[in-house]
Amino acid sequence: MEASMLEETIQNPNPYPIIAEQHYDDIWHLCQQARDLAWDPAKHIDWKLLEEEVSTLPDEVKTAGAEWWSLRAWMEHGATPYGAERFRQAVFEHQPFEIKQHVANFIQEELRHHEASFRIAKALGGYQPSPRSDYLQLIIPKFHDEKEERQMSFYAGMAVNTLFEQLSGELLTARYRNARFKGIREACKMILRDEARHIQFGRILMRRFFGELDAEEKEMLGAKFAGKLRGSLLNGVYSVVNLRADERKRSARARALAAEYGLGATNPDEEVDIIAAALKQIREDVAPYDVPIPIIPEIEGDRELIIKQEDVA
Numbered sequence: 001m002e003a004s005m006l007e008e009t010i011q012n013p014n015p016y017p018i019i020a021e022q023h024y025d026d027i028w029h030l031c032q033q034a035r036d037l038a039w040d041p042a043k044h045i046d047w048k049l050l051e052e053e054v055s056t057l058p059d060e061v062k063t064a065g066a067e068w069w070s071l072r073a074w075m076e077h078g079a080t081p082y083g084a085e086r087f088r089q090a091v092f093e094h095q096p097f098e099i100k101q102h103v104a105n106f107i108q109e110e111l112r113h114h115e116a117s118f119r120i121a122k123a124l125g126g127y128q129p130s131p132r133s134d135y136l137q138l139i140i141p142k143f144h145d146e147k148e149e150r151q152m153s154f155y156a157g158m159a160v161n162t163l164f165e166q167l168s169g170e171l172l173t174a175r176y177r178n179a180r181f182k183g184i185r186e187a188c189k190m191i192l193r194d195e196a197r198h199i200q201f202g203r204i205l206m207r208r209f210f211g212e213l214d215a216e217e218k219e220m221l222g223a224k225f226a227g228k229l230r231g232s233l234l235n236g237v238y239s240v241v242n243l244r245a246d247e248r249k250r251s252a253r254a255r256a257l258a259a260e261y262g263l264g265a266t267n268p269d270e271e272v273d274i275i276a277a278a279l280k281q282i283r284e285d286v287a288p289y290d291v292p293i294p295i296i297p298e299i300e301g302d303r304e305l306i307i308k309q310e311d312v313a
């Protein structure tokens with residue numbers, strides 16, 4: 001092979017040298033669990049049965065449920081381009097085998113959450129392949145901004161991401177409890193089982209790497225967390241609080257309707273309480289590492305938690 005051709009094959013990311021030895025037993029353990037607990041959304045859930053069960057619901061309810069599960073599907077998909085970038089970065093930075101394996105599992109798992117979600121939307125009579133309102137079309141792509149991610153180190157960035165997994169895990173737990181239909185309930189349960197591993201990965205990263213970050217990096221990490229939450233996730237993804245008034249009203253009503261009929265959704269008021277409780281937990285989790293998370297005014301409302309945080313420190 002000509003030298004110039006060889007060079008072409010090892011452009012960015014350059015995978016060499018490939019580190020195959022294992023460094024992190026706890027992360028490898030998660031990879032083994034992922035293999036044992038793999039599931040197939042197409043086969044695991046009886047989609048025909050779900051279609052039949054929801055067929056008698058009023059049209060307005062089915063439409064609200066399909067919109068909700070379409071949104072869930074976009075959210076789950078949002079994690080896959082993010083994961084692809086992290087995989088690329090893991091290769092480029094020559095991370096150990098189990099890190100690359102975990103990130104590959106993460107992509108695969110988020111894809112199957114995406115699949116289960118769009119299948120539910122289809123069973124309800126209509127997956128919407130792109131967000132219904134122009135406003136959401138502007139907001140959802142901001143969910144993953146690679147420029148923002150690149151300002152953090154690999155492990156710090158992944159740890160921030162898993163703080164969001166923790167938040168969305170709490171919301172999903174409430175949606176699982178809300179689900180009255182077997183297929184929807186099962187999908188929520190299986191997604192939660194995968195998410196538990198993603199959250200566990202974050203805890204391992206925190207334990208292993210947060211101690212090494214300097215104060216400036218920790219501050220940036222907290223600011224990035226708050227920025228992403230306020231800038232995109234509260235705009236209709238985790239909650240509707242930061243949506244434009246007309247869109248907030250419309251999507252809150254659809255969400256409340258889906259929740260009322262047990263379609264695995266949450267009432268918008270309930271969402272704010274869940275996010276507030278999850279934020280409190282996250283602050284407690286990161287407190288030992290002195291990672292300051294700015295107050296989220298639209299959720300926390302007052303300075304009570306800042307004061308508590310200062311008490312801890």
Ligand SMILES: [Fe+2]
Nearest residue numbers: 076109110113
């Ligand atoms: Fe997911």
Ligand SMILES: [Fe+2]
Nearest residue numbers: 110165195198
């Ligand atoms: Fe996840």
